[in-house]
Amino acid sequence: DGGITQSPKYLFRKEGQNVTLSCEQNLNHDAMYWYRQDPGQGLRLIYYSQIVNDFQKGDIAEGYSVSREKKESFPLTVTSAQKNPTAFYLCASSMAGGYNEQFFGPGTRLTVL
Amino acid sequence: AQTVTQSQPEMSVQEAETVTLSCTYDTSESDYYLFWYKQPPSRQMILVIRQEAYKQQNATENRFSVNFQKAAKSFSLKISDSQLGDAAMYFCAYRSDSGNTPLVFGKGTRLSVIA
Numbered sequence: 491d492g493g494i495t496q497s498p499k500y501l502f503r504k505e506g507q508n509v510t511l512s513c514e515q516n517l518n519h520d521a522m523y524w525y526r527q528d529p530g531q532g533l534r535l536i537y538y539s540q541i542v543n544d545f546q547k548g549d550i551a552e553g554y555s556v557s558r559e560k561k562e563s564f565p566l567t568v569t570s571a572q573k574n575p576t577a578f579y580l581c582a583s584s585m586a587g588g589y590n591e592q593f594f595g596p597g598t599r600l601t602v603l
Numbered sequence: 604a605q606t607v608t609q610s611q612p613e614m615s616v617q618e619a620e621t622v623t624l625s626c627t628y629d630t631s632e633s634d635y636y637l638f639w640y641k642q643p644p645s646r647q648m649i650l651v652i653r654q655e656a657y658k659q660q661n662a663t664e665n666r667f668s669v670n671f672q673k674a675a676k677s678f679s680l681k682i683s684d685s686q687l688g689d690a691a692m693y694f695c696a697y698r699s700d701s702g703n704t705p706l707v708f709g710k711g712t713r714l715s716v717i718a
Contacts, residue, residue: 523706533708
């Protein structure tokens with residue numbers, strides 16, 4: 491079945507640690523996206539990639555890093571520089587063209603202990 | 604930069620009744636797309652309906668329809684014959700008609716359905 495997978499579903503981090511959230515898609519989509527969701531804030535864009543080996547910062551990129559070495563994979567690293575990382579993180583992908591919907595993964599809940 | 608505003612943080616509707624969720628947006632572009640996504644308690648984002656800005660005809664998908672007013676930059680979602688399964692967060696989103704640009708989301712409206 492085609493789709494987007496995110497792992498882990500729940501992640502706990504101690505302060506000062508870097509953690510990496512996984513996102514994989516088998517939809518053959520060129521573009522991939524990372525959003526952060528906080529209560530009452532909607533979804534805010536962290537990073538996006540329109541093609542392999544290229545990515546752009548979103549509205550809240552500080553304290554995060556990404557890589558896009560393969561078309562299928564777009565991992566997000568939450569670094570110790572992110573001051574308030576506890577949130578729900580959603581990965582998405584889409585085909586080229588504005589009409590095409592973004593497909594979303596099931597999300598990862600990150601909690602800083 | 605484009606912005607999307609959902610002015611109703613919470614709404615409720617009786618089962619089998621009709622409810623309308625509001626969305627306004629700000630853009631200087633003439634070509635773009637608008638979307639409504641649903642996020643149930645499982646937190647899986649699901650596309651409900653989409654609208655191309657160049658089309659005057661309002662999009663419909665079964666019990667879901669939109670009222671798209673381009674001049675007013677308004678894009679409301681109407682849910683008819685509401686069902687318990689419609690209870691969810693609903694997000695309005697904007698996307699430019701240029702390449703693989705990201706969606707710009709509103710803050711969402713939480714819809715409760717009362718039996």
